[in-house]
Amino acid sequence: MRWSIEFLPFVSWSVIWALAAFGVVLFALLLWRARRGALLRALAYAMLLLAIANPHLKQEDREPLNDVLAVVVDDTQSQAIAGRDPRTEAIRKDLEERLKTFPNLDVRWIHSASTSGDGDRDGTMLFTDLAKGLADVPPDRLAGVIMLTDGNVHDVPGNAAALGFDAPVHALLTGKPGEFDRRLEVLRAPRFGLVGGEQPVEVRVTETTPGDAKSVKLTVTRQGEPPSTKTVRIGEKVDIPVKVDHAGPNIVEIEADAAPGELTTVNNRAVLTVEGVRENMRVLLVSGEPHAGERTWRNMLKSDAAVDLVHFTILRPPEKQDGTPINQLSLIAFPTRELFQEKLDQFDLIIFDRYQRRGVLPLLYLENVAHYVERGGAVLVSAGDDYASPLSLYRTPLGEVLPAVPSGRVVEEPFKPTLTDLGQKHPVTRDLAGSKGDQPSWGRWFRVVDVDPRDAEVLMKGAEGKPLLVLGERGQGRVALLLSDHIWLWARGYEGGGPYTDLLRRLAHWLMKEPDLEEEMLKATSRGQTLNLERRSIKDDIEPVTVTAPSGKEETVTLDKAEPGLWRKSTTAVEQGVYRISSGKLASVVTVGNANAKELSAVTATDAALSSILNETGGGSFWLGRNQADASPLPRIVMVRGGHVMHGADWLGLHKRDAYHVQGVRLFPLFTGFLALALLLGMMAITWFREGH
The missing domain is CATH 3.40.50.880 (Class I glutamine amidotransferase (GATase) domain)
Incomplete structure (x- = not known):
C-alpha cells in the first residue's frame, strides 16, 4: 500500500498558473504600497487556488513485479569451432545456477542461430533475436542483457537509443584473445561461362595475425580431373582458371593448406559452381x-x-547411273573437305x-x-x-x-x-x-x-x-x-x-551431354532452410546421399523412390553456406543463404564489435575462454539501483527496477465540501475584519 497526493483541478493547469501569476503581481503591489493585511489577502487567494486545484489523498494497492534479465545464447556456426560449443553450454549451466539465487528476477533465455525460418539471414543477429524475445517485456522491467557469444555480432545498433530500453548490456566471450586463423577469401567468382572456355576465379589467402609462413599452397580440384596445386603469397590476389567443360554446373574446389595452430580449417576451402552456357x-x-x-x-x-x-x-537417287561425275551433280559443290576434315x-x-x-x-x-x-x-x-x-x-x-x-x-x-x-x-x-x-x-x-x-x-x-x-x-x-x-x-x-x-x-x-539428361545425376536445390535432394539413375538401387555442411559435419540421407529412375528426399539445413552432396561417384553443391556467409568470414573471438554498445549502456565484456579445457569463473552478478558504469573487473551489474502493478486506487478529497468553504469564508472574514481596524 502506498499513499500520495494527487490533484484533480476543476480547470486546466494553464488557467490555475495564470491565476497564480496574477495573485503574485497583486501581492507585490500590496507590499509596494505597504498596505496592511497583504499577507492575509495572499493566504486567502492561495486557499482559493488550492480549492480550484482540488487535491486528493490517493491510496494505491501495488503488486511488485519481478525484474527481467535477458540472456542471449549465441548458437551460430562460429560457435561450433574450437570447442566453443561445450564451453558455451558449461557457462550457460553455471549462469543458470547463479541466477536462481536472485529473488524477484525472471530470466528469459533467447537462443540465436545462424538461420531463420525464411532462410534470408546472413551473419550473427543477436540484437535482432533480442528484440523479438523482449517484444512483450516493458522497458521499465528490464534489468539488463547478458550475451553469451564469441563477439562476432553483425547487427550491433549504432547507438544505445536504438535498443529501445535503458539497461546495461554485458558480453561473456567464449573465445580467447589473440586467436589465430587462416582463411581463403573468394573475391570474384563468375556465375556463368561459355562451354569450352575458361573463367577466372579471384581468391586471396589471409591470416588474422601475421604468422611465420610467407606463402601457402592452394589445391585446386576440378570435377573429373586430378587435383593441381599452386603456391601463392599470403595476402596476394591470384586468379584460378576454371575450365567450363560442359553445359550446366561445373564444380571446382579450392583449398588452402592448414596452418599450425589455426583455429579451424573450415574456412580454408571454397567450393564454386560455374554454370556452363552454350553458344548457338x-x-x-x-x-x-x-x-x-x-x-x-x-x-x-x-x-x-x-x-x-x-x-x-x-x-541423286541411288538407282540412277548415268556416268555423270560427282563434282558436277550440284550447282554449288558439296564442301566435303571443309566440313568433314x-x-x-x-x-x-x-x-x-x-x-x-x-x-x-x-x-x-x-x-x-x-x-x-x-x-x-x-x-x-x-x-x-x-x-x-x-x-x-x-x-x-x-x-x-x-x-x-x-x-x-x-x-x-x-x-x-x-x-x-x-x-x-x-x-x-x-x-x-x-x-x-x-x-x-x-x-x-x-x-x-x-x-x-x-x-x-x-x-x-x-x-x-x-x-x-x-x-x-x-x-x-x-x-x-x-x-x-x-x-x-x-x-x-x-x-x-x-x-x-x-x-x-x-x-x-x-x-551433347547436357547434365539434365544424364542417366546418373545427383541434384540438390534449396528453398529457405530446406534442402531438396534428387537422384536419377537407371539402376534398380542407389547409394545413400552424404550431405556435408559448410562446417564439415556429415549426414547420410536415404532417398525415397518417387517414380521409375527417380529418387527424392527433403532435409533441413541448419547452417548457411555451401553444402556438398555426394552419392557414389556423383557429387554436387548447393548454396543455402549466402555462399560466403559472414559467419565464417571471421571466426576469431573479439570484443571490438560490441565495445561501443557495451560502453554506452554501462556494460562490460568478460573473456571466459582463456582456459582451453574449461571456462574461466563467471564474474559476480550484482543488483544495483543506478549508475552509469555497471561493471567492474570481476563483477557485472543489473539494474534493480522496483517495477509494480497497481491493483486498486482510492481517492480522498482534501479541500472540498463544508471544510473548504468554512476555511475560505473564515480567511475572507479575517481579512475584512483586519481592514476595518
Whole structure:
C-alpha cells in the first residue's frame, strides 16, 4: 500500500498558473504600497487556488513485479569451432545456477542461430533475436542483457537509443584473445561461362595475425580431373582458371593448406559452381535422299533460335547411273573437305538422315566422323531401310562406333512405339507425353529395321519387339540410332501424332551431354532452410546421399523412390553456406543463404564489435575462454539501483527496477465540501475584519 497526493483541478493547469501569476503581481503591489493585511489577502487567494486545484489523498494497492534479465545464447556456426560449443553450454549451466539465487528476477533465455525460418539471414543477429524475445517485456522491467557469444555480432545498433530500453548490456566471450586463423577469401567468382572456355576465379589467402609462413599452397580440384596445386603469397590476389567443360554446373574446389595452430580449417576451402552456357548449337544435317521425314528434321532444328543448322540433301537417287561425275551433280559443290576434315570439330552434333554410301563422302571422311565421336563428338543416325542394305553406314568406318549391327531384314507392319523397362527410367524417354498406361496413346509407325544392339541401351522398341531407339557411348562421345524413318507421321498428326519434338530435342541434348539428361545425376536445390535432394539413375538401387555442411559435419540421407529412375528426399539445413552432396561417384553443391556467409568470414573471438554498445549502456565484456579445457569463473552478478558504469573487473551489474502493478486506487478529497468553504469564508472574514481596524 502506498499513499500520495494527487490533484484533480476543476480547470486546466494553464488557467490555475495564470491565476497564480496574477495573485503574485497583486501581492507585490500590496507590499509596494505597504498596505496592511497583504499577507492575509495572499493566504486567502492561495486557499482559493488550492480549492480550484482540488487535491486528493490517493491510496494505491501495488503488486511488485519481478525484474527481467535477458540472456542471449549465441548458437551460430562460429560457435561450433574450437570447442566453443561445450564451453558455451558449461557457462550457460553455471549462469543458470547463479541466477536462481536472485529473488524477484525472471530470466528469459533467447537462443540465436545462424538461420531463420525464411532462410534470408546472413551473419550473427543477436540484437535482432533480442528484440523479438523482449517484444512483450516493458522497458521499465528490464534489468539488463547478458550475451553469451564469441563477439562476432553483425547487427550491433549504432547507438544505445536504438535498443529501445535503458539497461546495461554485458558480453561473456567464449573465445580467447589473440586467436589465430587462416582463411581463403573468394573475391570474384563468375556465375556463368561459355562451354569450352575458361573463367577466372579471384581468391586471396589471409591470416588474422601475421604468422611465420610467407606463402601457402592452394589445391585446386576440378570435377573429373586430378587435383593441381599452386603456391601463392599470403595476402596476394591470384586468379584460378576454371575450365567450363560442359553445359550446366561445373564444380571446382579450392583449398588452402592448414596452418599450425589455426583455429579451424573450415574456412580454408571454397567450393564454386560455374554454370556452363552454350553458344548457338552447331548442327550438321546430311540427308541421303528426299523423303517425307526430311522436312520434319529441318523444321524442328530451324525453329530453335539456339541452333545454327547446316543442311545438305543428296538429290541423286541411288538407282540412277548415268556416268555423270560427282563434282558436277550440284550447282554449288558439296564442301566435303571443309566440313568433314577442316571444321568437323566445330559441330556439336552431326545427323545422318537416311544416308547410305553414294560416293559423295569418301570413306576417309566417315572415318574422321568416327574419330570425332571418340574425341567427344555426337552423332545421330536416323535410319530407314537404307541401314539394312549393303550400302548401309554400318558397312563404312563409321560402323565402328554405331551401337547396333543390322541383320539385313526390315519389318514392315503397323506398330506403336513403346518404351522398354530401361526407357521408362532414362531421362530421354521417361515421362514422354502419352507413354503412360499399358498402351501408348500416340499414333502408329509402319517400318523398323532389325538390328542386334552391341554395348548399347535400348530405350524404345517397335514391331515384334525389335529395337527402335538405341543409344551408345563410344570413347568420350555418344551415338544414337533411330531405326525407323516414320517419325514424320507424329509430326503430321497421324492417328493423333506423338511427342516427336520432345523426343528429338531430348535425344540431341543427351548426345551433347547436357547434365539434365544424364542417366546418373545427383541434384540438390534449396528453398529457405530446406534442402531438396534428387537422384536419377537407371539402376534398380542407389547409394545413400552424404550431405556435408559448410562446417564439415556429415549426414547420410536415404532417398525415397518417387517414380521409375527417380529418387527424392527433403532435409533441413541448419547452417548457411555451401553444402556438398555426394552419392557414389556423383557429387554436387548447393548454396543455402549466402555462399560466403559472414559467419565464417571471421571466426576469431573479439570484443571490438560490441565495445561501443557495451560502453554506452554501462556494460562490460568478460573473456571466459582463456582456459582451453574449461571456462574461466563467471564474474559476480550484482543488483544495483543506478549508475552509469555497471561493471567492474570481476563483477557485472543489473539494474534493480522496483517495477509494480497497481491493483486498486482510492481517492480522498482534501479541500472540498463544508471544510473548504468554512476555511475560505473564515480567511475572507479575517481579512475584512483586519481592514476595518
